[in-house]
Amino acid sequence: NPDLNKKKIEQRLREYLGVTHILWLNNGIVGDDTDGHIDDLTRFVDQHTVITMVEEDESDENHQPLWENLQRLEKMQTQDGKPLKIVEIPMPDPVFFQNERLPASYANFHVGNETVLLPAFNQENDLKAEEILQNCFPSREIICIDSTDLLWGLGSFHCLTQQEPT
Numbered sequence: 001n002p003d004l005n006k007k008k009i010e011q012r013l014r015e016y017l018g019v020t021h022i023l024w025l026n027n028g029i030v031g032d033d034t035d036g037h038i039d040d041l042t043r044f045v046d047q048h049t050v051i052t053m054v055e056e057d058e059s060d061e062n063h064q065p066l067w068e069n070l071q072r073l074e075k076m077q078t079q080d081g082k083p084l085k086i087v088e089i090p091m092p093d094p095v096f097f098q099n100e101r102l103p104a105s106y107a108n109f110h111v112g113n114e115t116v117l118l119p120a121f122n123q124e125n126d127l128k129a130e131e132i133l134q135n136c137f138p139s140r141e142i143i144c145i146d147s148t149d150l151l152w153g154l155g156s157f158h159c160l161t162q163q164e165p166t
Contacts, residue, residue, distance in 0.1 A: 021079040025072055027065035029053070029091075032103040040105040041069060045136040048078050049085040053107050062091055089132050092121045095148060108147075109133065116140050119147035 001009065010022050029040050042052040052073055055062040076084050095104040106129035110117040116137050120126040126144055134142045 023076050025069045029062050029103050029105060030101045039108050040103050041107060043107050048082055051087045051089050053091050053105055054088045055091045087136060089129050090125045092123050092125050095121055114140055116142050118142055118144045120144040121148055122146060
């Protein structure tokens with residue numbers, strides 16, 4: 001939508017979706033060919049709670065943009081004026097294909113009726129992400145699936161489903 005400024009985008013979102021409050025984050029993760037798809041960064045898990053990706057390694061190029069997004073989230077409120085509850089999930093270690101960093105992120109999960117499909121990358125943080133999401137979705141089974149090959153297409157489960165209702 002290159003012809004729309006932020007104000008016009010917000011106006012259309014309010015009109016088409018019936019929302020009154022719009023939350024904006026900044027830059028996305030390295031390797032994201034869309035300049036910041038939200039499903040690699042931050043996701044609502046209930047009306048007041050978001051999970052957000054964080055990179056603890058200050059030398060990693062994802063550290064700064066994810067830290068900036070976390071700072072923004074900490075100042076945001078829900079539509080009913082309550083502060084967001086923020087749950088941090090550590091980023092997986094970088095995943096590369098043909099010397100290009102791919103957008104590996106645990107935030108690209110898909111929520112089904114009784115399950116959550118969680119991208120996994122055969123790394124230590126897979127278990128941390130699984131535990132965190134199990135706490136966020138206690139009534140659903142968290143199913144970790146190696147998504148390394150899916151990343152070659154620059155996405156994972158949430159991208160694949162294209163937000164079809166379950």
